[in-house]
Amino acid sequence: MSAAKRVQQWATFARTWHIFDCKWQDPYQSAEVIKKYLMGLHKPIYHSMNDCGDVVVCINSREIALRGNDWRQRAYFHHTGYPGGATWTLAWEVHNKDPTMIIKKAVYKAMRGNLQRRHTMQRLLIYPGEEIPEDIIQNVSNQIRQLRLVPTRLDHISEEEVKKFPKVMDYPQDYVLK
Amino acid sequence: MAFVRRFTPLLAKTFLNIPINTQGRRIHRWVSPTLIELKYREKKQGGKVINPRNTFLEWNxxxxxxxxxxxxxxxxxxxxxxxxxxxxxxxxxxxxxxxxxxxxxxxxxxxxxxxxxxxxxxxxxxxxxxxxxxxxxxxxxxxxxxxxxxxxxxxxxxxxxxxxxxxxxxxxxxxxxxxxxxxxxxxxxxxxxxxxxxxxxxxxxxxxxxxxxxxxxDYWHIEDPWTMLTDLMSKTGSELEPRLIGEVGKNTLLACYRVGLYLDKKMLSSGFGETVATAKEMAAREALKKIFATEENMYPINFKLNGIPKSTSDLRYKISAN
Missing domain, CATH: 1.10.1520.10 (Ribonuclease III domain)
Known part of the structure; x- marks a missing residue:
């Protein structure tokens, strides 16, 4: 193999590191996107026997958003294997216990159950907050676009800006605000 | 009997369509030991005898x-x-x-x-x-x-x-x-x-x-492409500048870098490598290929030139002369 072909191969099979911000994202819809990068489905060289998956770093997993009343209604099932060992844990309980668990399970569930799945999962790194170890953030060279815009809440906007914002009308002086 | 005689050609035709060499479902147990024995006997006799075609009787x-x-x-x-x-x-x-x-x-x-x-x-x-x-x-x-x-x-x-x-x-x-x-x-x-x-x-x-x-x-190994390229460029007086234009997995074993070579702030070529130095060298090689018009996507070599081409050695660029 000539030198040119060798580096061409090296560049083709280079493992890219992506970052994904989970803030206000639906974990189940995000999982479908993250899965593609983890397995390398976005590459033209993809083949199921081909080790071409990338690494995805998820940050802010504590601030994911579930749909409807999923926090209260979605249950995560576990069975210890012993009689009477079945447990159903609600999503909010799981999330309180481990803020990375829901996104991890979502990605795991998005992939087909085969021998490759557990190895592919090793390439998914999840952090509950924004702080990532320095050596990991240095590897990252691409950002996966978020599926939804993160809404800005009124209490996050500074009081000055709120005051400056043009108003349609002013309340009368004697109007009692509850 | 007449009936049989009349339809014999037809019957023969139908038989022709039936494949005669139907392969069995398995390789029989005797095949392997037999082949081994034959090979062994052949070896004992001093290897396989190849008869040259020109020793055959009808060779002309x-x-x-x-x-x-x-x-x-x-x-x-x-x-x-x-x-x-x-x-x-x-x-x-x-x-x-x-x-x-x-x-x-x-x-x-x-x-x-x-x-x-x-x-x-x-x-x-x-x-x-x-x-x-x-x-x-x-x-x-x-x-x-x-x-x-x-x-x-x-x-x-x-x-x-x-x-x-x-x-x-x-x-x-x-x-x-x-x-x-x-x-x-x-x-x-x-x-x-x-x-x-x-x-x-x-x-x-x-x-x-x-x-x-x-x-x-591949048939010409360039020992130091970077020096060769800078020598070439120094004559034209243009400025050659390598830039790191991509890196992936910096702290991992699979780190990959991409270096681009810029000639007067315009991209000339790029090269990949597991270290920045290799990537720079490969970029220089790519640039030389571009200058010599032998890139990966070059037009195929013309195999249809007729007659004996004229010599152009004197006009041609020589590396060692510089």
């Missing part, structure tokens, strides 16, 4: 030689063709035999034809490559020529032209060196029979076409 050397020329669509002089196929080892062997039997028959071997053919091929290939790769330096052209004139390439061509059985040599199967020499001798014989233009086309069609699908840069 004259007809074979005539057919050889006709197959290639070339006009060979029959005596010269026989001489081209006669190796030195065969002549020595024959002379020894003749001494024993006490008579003397003069035989010509192909040494002179080899020399003549080799000289012609060297010249022609050089000229041809200079014509089809106009920007490639002389050193590179010599590298490609040496590859084309190497024993392995010529022996391969010679073997596939069907010289293996026609060659008169002491040993059988013939060595690769003898195969290669015979090809050179064939060119020499053709040169004498049909002239240099015809033999030039012969060399073009059989030797130079070996470059099809090959990367010509």
């Amino acid at each position: 050397l004259e007809a074979e030689l005539y057919a050889f020329g006709k197959r290639l669509n070339e006009e060979f002089d029959s005596d010269l063709l026989l001489q081209a196929f006669t190796d030195r080892s065969y002549v020595i062997k024959e002379e020894m035999k003749q001494k024993e039997m006490e008579f003397d028959l003069k035989m010509k071997d192909n040494r002179e034809l080899v020399k003549e053919g080799e000289k012609f091929m060297e010249e022609y290939i050089q000229l041809y490559l200079e014509a089809v790769l106009p920007k490639f330096p002389v050193e590179g052209i010599v590298g490609i020529k040496n590859h084309l004139m190497s024993e392995s390439v010529l022996a391969n061509i010679s073997l596939h032209l069907g010289t293996k059985d026609i060659i008169l040599a002491a040993e059988y199967p013939v060595e690769r060196q003898i195969l290669a020499n015979t090809f050179k001798a064939l060119v020499g014989a053709l040169l004498q029979s049909s002239g240099d233009e015809q033999s030039g086309h012969f060399v073009r069609d059989f030797v130079i076409t070996q470059l099809q699908g090959q990367d010509v840069n």
Whole structure:
């Protein structure tokens, strides 16, 4: 193999590191996107026997958003294997216990159950907050676009800006605000 | 009975369509031990005996030689063709035999034809490559020529032209060196029979076409591409600047860097590598390929140049001269 072909191969099979911000994202819809990068489905060289998956770093997993009343209604099932060992844990309980668990399970569930799945999962790194170890953030060279815009809440906007914002009308002086 | 006779052809036709050699579902248990035993006996007898085709009873050397020329669509002089196929080892062997039997028959071997053919091929290939790769330096052209004139390439061509059985040599199967020499001798014989233009086309069609699908840069190893490139650029007076334009997995074993070379702030080439230094070197190599017009996506080499191309060596760029 000539030198040119060798580096061409090296560049083709280079493992890219992506970052994904989970803030206000639906974990189940995000999982479908993250899965593609983890397995390398976005590459033209993809083949199921081909080790071409990338690494995805998820940050802010504590601030994911579930749909409807999923926090209260979605249950995560576990069975210890012993009689009477079945447990159903609600999503909010799981999330309180481990803020990375829901996104991890979502990605795991998005992939087909085969021998490759557990190895592919090793390439998914999840952090509950924004702080990532320095050596990991240095590897990252691409950002996966978020599926939804993160809404800005009124209490996050500074009081000055709120005051400056043009108003349609002013309340009368004697109007009692509850 | 009449009925049978009437429909016999039909019946025969239906039988024809039934495959006779139906393969069994399995390989029988006796097959392996039998093959092993046969192999063992063959080994005990001193290996597989290959009978040279030219020792067979109905072998007609004259007809074979005539057919050889006709197959290639070339006009060979029959005596010269026989001489081209006669190796030195065969002549020595024959002379020894003749001494024993006490008579003397003069035989010509192909040494002179080899020399003549080799000289012609060297010249022609050089000229041809200079014509089809106009920007490639002389050193590179010599590298490609040496590859084309190497024993392995010529022996391969010679073997596939069907010289293996026609060659008169002491040993059988013939060595690769003898195969290669015979090809050179064939060119020499053709040169004498049909002239240099015809033999030039012969060399073009059989030797130079070996470059099809090959990367010509592989045959010329550049020790220090960066120095060569900067030397080239210093003459034009333009500014060469390497920039790191991509990196992936910096702290991992699979780190990959991409370096781009910018000439007067315009991208010239880019190269990949596992370290920045390798990537820079590869970028320099890519840039040289671009300058020499031998990139990966170059237009295929023209194998249809007619006649003997004119020499352009004097105008051409030489690396060592600088």
